[in-house]
Amino acid sequence: MRNLATLVLENGIIFHGESLGIEGSVVGEIVFNTAMTGYQEIITDPSYLNQIVILTHPHIGNTGTNLIDMESDKIYIKGLIIKNVSETSDHFNNQKNFIDYLKDNNVITITEIDTRKLTRMLRKLGSLKGCLYTSNKENYYTAYKKAFNFDGSQGFDLVKEVSTKFIYQHIKHDFPKKIFNTSNIFQLKDSSKIHIVVYDFGVKRNILKLLISYGCNLTIVPADTRAKCVLKLLPDGIFLSNGPGDPKPCVYAINAIKIFLEKNIPMFGVCLGHQLLALANGARIIKMKCGHHGSNHPVKNVLTNKVIITSQNHGFTVDLKTLPKNIQITHKSLFDGTLQGLSLKNKFAFSFQGHPESSPGPHDSRLLFNKFINMCIQFKQNN
Ligand SMILES: NC(=O)CC[C@H](N)C(=O)O
Numbered sequence: 001m002r003n004l005a006t007l008v009l010e011n012g013i014i015f016h017g018e019s020l021g022i023e024g025s026v027v028g029e030i031v032f033n034t035a036m037t038g039y040q041e042i043i044t045d046p047s048y049l050n051q052i053v054i055l056t057h058p059h060i061g062n063t064g065t066n067l068i069d070m071e072s073d074k075i076y077i078k079g080l081i082i083k084n085v086s087e088t089s090d091h092f093n094n095q096k097n098f099i100d101y102l103k104d105n106n107v108i109t110i111t112e113i114d115t116r117k118l119t120r121m122l123r124k125l126g127s128l129k130g131c132l133y134t135s136n137k138e139n140y141y142t143a144y145k146k147a148f149n150f151d152g153s154q155g156f157d158l159v160k161e162v163s164t165k166f167i168y169q170h171i172k173h174d175f176p177k178k179i180f181n182t183s184n185i186f187q188l189k190d191s192s193k194i195h196i197v198v199y200d201f202g203v204k205r206n207i208l209k210l211l212i213s214y215g216c217n218l219t220i221v222p223a224d225t226r227a228k229c230v231l232k233l234l235p236d237g238i239f240l241s242n243g244p245g246d247p248k249p250c251v252y253a254i255n256a257i258k259i260f261l262e263k264n265i266p267m268f269g270v271c272l273g274h275q276l277l278a279l280a281n282g283a284r285i286i287k288m289k290c291g292h293h294g295s296n297h298p299v300k301n302v303l304t305n306k307v308i309i310t311s312q313n314h315g316f317t318v319d320l321k322t323l324p325k326n327i328q329i330t331h332k333s334l335f336d337g338t339l340q341g342l343s344l345k346n347k348f349a350f351s352f353q354g355h356p357e358s359s360p361g362p363h364d365s366r367l368l369f370n371k372f373i374n375m376c377i378q379f380k381q382n383n
Pocket residue numbers: 047241242243244245246247270271272273313314315316317
């Protein structure tokens with residue numbers, strides 16, 4: 001018999017379940033991810049900072065955990081909600097059982113609750129704040145108060161908490177072969193001469209691995225690196241990464257992007273990077289009702305009418321009504337019509353509201369990396 005765990009929502013609703021024996025209490029915004037695989041990539045994605053994640057797939061953990069599937073150096077979610085956790089694990093990459101992995105990393109987890117009921121509630125009411133506790137130092141009233149008073153994610157700069165503190169470089173294939181199989185990656189002629197500066201707003205490792213697999217040299221810089229410092233590095237392209245929280249407070253990055261736009265340096269933004277590119281052009285950002293978190297999101301390229309299935313994780317979106325004239329819409333969600341991609345007219349800059357590095361998720365949108373690298377090659381040849 002496991003210990004008890006309790007989830008109290010800001011609207012007073014309470015769920016009782018089982019804990020994995022890790023004692024404590026966490027408060028955060030609750031979001032649901034509908035992916036059927038890739039739990040380790042999800043929980044190590046820095047974009048989930050401060051969020052309590054429900055994995056809607058009813059049985060989680062049976063492939064165990066390993067070093068290859070880490071999207072960063074640690075677990076970033078604040079708490080975990082799952083229906084049923086696998087006691088055993090089996091996979092050719094398995095190194096550690098999922099329960100042991102969560103215990104070793106002190107992740108407060110609730111299991112054996114009706115995740116479908118909770119997810120339907122969030123879909124109806126929009127995202128909710130909650131307090132998840134396994135400790136008897138907390139009770140319903142203290143937890144309710146914490147959930148109710150939690151500030152949420154709007155207006156806070158979480159990027160600075162996850163970004164690298166130092167500039168560092170990756171030169172070609174310096175990720176050990178063991179943790180990255182490059183067999184299914186596109187190699188482009190001339191891409192090995194490209195130098196890309198990656199703004200780390202909470203960058204996922206698979207983005208770096210993909211760029212390295214093209215043969216690019218990467219310089220990864222802290223989120224608040226000034227434009228003039230980046231320009232001195234003579235980049236052939238600038239990558240704006242994913243990241244946690246509200247993009248609006250990242251004024252330092254928005255200002256830098258404005259300068260790169262003036263110089264017309266190739267730029268590719270994903271997720272938070274996409275939102276920052278839109279902000280730099282005067283568009284507005286709004287909070288979504290319950291966001292997009294999963295790996296089966298259909299997106300239409302409105303220029304070609306092609307549909308791709310994509311991996312997504314965002315709670316904010318660019319307000320379509322506020323797009324300036326120099327922005328061209330390239331992609332829209334077939335779930336709710338929200339903006340999924342844009343490009344700037346007469347500029348080498350475009351972005352995607354999703355995760356084309358697809359870790360986890362289908363690889364349909366990885367061709368966007370090809371588009372970016374080709375832009376960088378062209379830019380380099382012209383300069
Ligand atoms: N994955 C991301 O980059 C997320 C972007 C932003 N934090 C959002 O929730 O909308």
